[in-house]
Amino acid sequence: MRLLTTFLILLGLTGCQSPDKLPAYNYGSANRKKLPEMTMFNHSSIMGEVIGKPAIDIKQIGILVYDGVNTLEAIAPMVVFSELMDVKIDYIAPRKGRIKTTLVDIDATKSITDVDGLDLLVVPGGDSLALQTILHDKAILEWLSRTDARTTLTAGIGSGSFLLGKAGLLKGKRVSLPWCGAKKNAGHMGAEYIEKRYIADGKYVTSGNGTAALDLCLFMVGQIAGKGNLQGAMLDLEYDPEPPLNGGTPDRTPPQLVDQLQQASTEVDGFVLARDEQVPRTLITPADPPVKTVGILVYEGFFPLDAIGPLVVLSQLPDLKVKLITTGENRIKSGRTYFYVDDTYRQTTDLDAVIVPGGAEGTWQITQNDEVLDWLRKTDKTTAYTASVCTGSWVLGAAGLLKGRKASTNWYRAGQMMTRYGAEFTGKRYTRDGKYWTSAGVSAGIDMGFALIEKLAGQKAMATSMLNLAYHPQPPVSGGSPEKTDDLVLDMMHQMYDYLMAPLIRKN
Known part of the structure; x- marks a missing residue:
């Protein structure tokens, strides 16, 4: 863990x-x-x-990343598999160093030439431009084939399965894929499409795109380490989803919205791809006054999914600029991930919304940082929305912004901590009190993000964004x-x- x-x-x-x-x-x-x-x-x-003891011996995990890799699909496996004990996890790229995911840059600690063998290989999907390149990268495909020959488990997330298929690894297998063109894409790989959020066939585990990565990885934690470790992981991630709308699949989305997305699909190397994940402007009902800029305040030790969840969700609105803002260095550590963040809080003014993610020791240090708290109070004076995820509520509380308000927060000593800051703990997945939005721990920021989309752009935009990110969560167990x-x-x-x-x- x-x-x-x-x-x-x-x-x-x-x-x-x-x-x-x-x-x-x-x-x-x-x-x-x-x-x-x-x-x-x-x-x-x-x-x-x-x-208990693990059922499957997994020590070395590698996540393939490349320029244009899907941000959530790359980072979710690192977050979830970090809940396993005694494992080493690396981002592995065609080259070591700074990698541009779809929304944020991260550090790849190893290149494919550095890695001789893995127990578990994870292949996330990417945007259409990235796939045009990587599906024709002979070195990557050969590396996938060599590495897979020695793995105990191999996972494909979203269009990452297309890479496994192109390497010839999924022939005759039952697979789960992104909804757009799923049957055709499975046939193109010589596989059989099964309409499930994720599916295991032998050592291969595949899933739909976007948020399906969370369910796939948690399922694998349970298979590897058992229910006790899985429940601990789900509590640590506070993974008890409450989507604001019953959507996230084609059959749960209004047909006209599905048709519009299908018409905008493209084809890469014989694979059908949905449009890269943004909501068409024709489906947006802008808020009045419109919200144009959102800053997510990050710091050394913030928990990655606290920030990446809202970043991924809100970035689907094409006219909304959502950016990470650092309180310190431009290369900051979050769990086992190093992020590159170019914007600093001292240089940032006039945000329409600010979101503070949580963490552990790093968050507590921010609650004691008068300069950051002063900036937050000043920024709050002109925001339309001020929000937090997880223990980010402690930071809002330390800035005096939650006094007399109702709030959600991380499960750990939740009532005591909110009382400390003069707030009333609601126990809800997320709480709205005027312009202040607070969510429960970690993954709850995703639910809050979709609710914010409805507020900023209307229900059609929310429904479309949920389909784009396949947000119809199916936790592997209750927890x-x-x-x-x-x-x-x-x-x-x-x-x-x-x-x-x-x-x-x-x-x-």
Whole structure:
């Protein structure tokens, strides 16, 4: 799990001492089952009992990235597979260094010539221009074939499966694909299209595009590591989706909208592709006054999906400029991903909307940064919307913007933290209080993003954006909230968060 490394470091530093104590927090049930207190001496056996041993031995994971790779489809696997324990994950590219995904630049730590073997290979899709190039890249196709020969599992997300198909790896397999031209595309690869969000056939796991990456990767976490690890991952990502509209598939989208998108499809190397993911202007009902600029404030240690979820969703509106804004260096670390962000908060003024993502220690440091908080208060004076994802609400709270308001936030000590900032915790997936929008943890920013699209551009735009991103979530098991998580998994996660965060919260 992504918290495990930090948790073990802290155990090593503190020995068997408890973290600074905070008041008990029962997550709605005083009688829930609890674990013994975890220490450096017993944590391994306790976590082993809760999580169990992996069913599939996965140590090395590689995510193929290239210029034009889909931002969400590349980053979601890194986020989700980081919830596995004892794994090494790399972005692997035709060349090492800065890679331009569809919406943001990231750092690829390895090139295809550096990688000799993987246990799990993930191939995300890309935009039409990128596919025109990479489907004809002999070196990439040969590398895919060589690497796949040694993998235990191989995954294709969206049009990434076209690359696997072009390399001859999906012949005779049942596959899930993006909806546009799915049967034709499967036939072009010698595969059989199955109308499912994701499907496994032997060692190959394939899915639709966009948000389907989350369900595919979580399904694979469950197959690799079991239900305990999966529930822990879903709680960490707060993956308990509540789409604002029952859409995201052709049969759940008004036929005229589907027809319009199909008519705008294109063909690359025999594969049919939907238009690159933006809503046609003819389907937009602009807000009055219109919102033209959105800034997402990022910092060292923000959680990637907190920012990337809203970035991907809102960027579907063609006349809305959505950009990341850094509080520090232009190359910043978020989980296992390095992002390149060219805009700084000091240079940014006159935003129509600002969104603050959450994290852990990095977020807490921002709550203590007077310069950033002053900028946020000043920016808030002229925004039409001020929003947060996950513990980003702590930053809004520290800036004094949530006093007397209702708010959503990350599950960890949610009520206590909102009370600390003078806000009322609602327990909702996302909460609107005037111009202030706050969401629950991590993945909840996606739901809030779609709701914002409806506010900014109307229901047709929201329905179209949900279809573009295939947002009809199907979590592999029930989970993603304290109420839906096994008591012992919840207590394990709570203790890990306390070791990480309680000393900081008590200190201030």
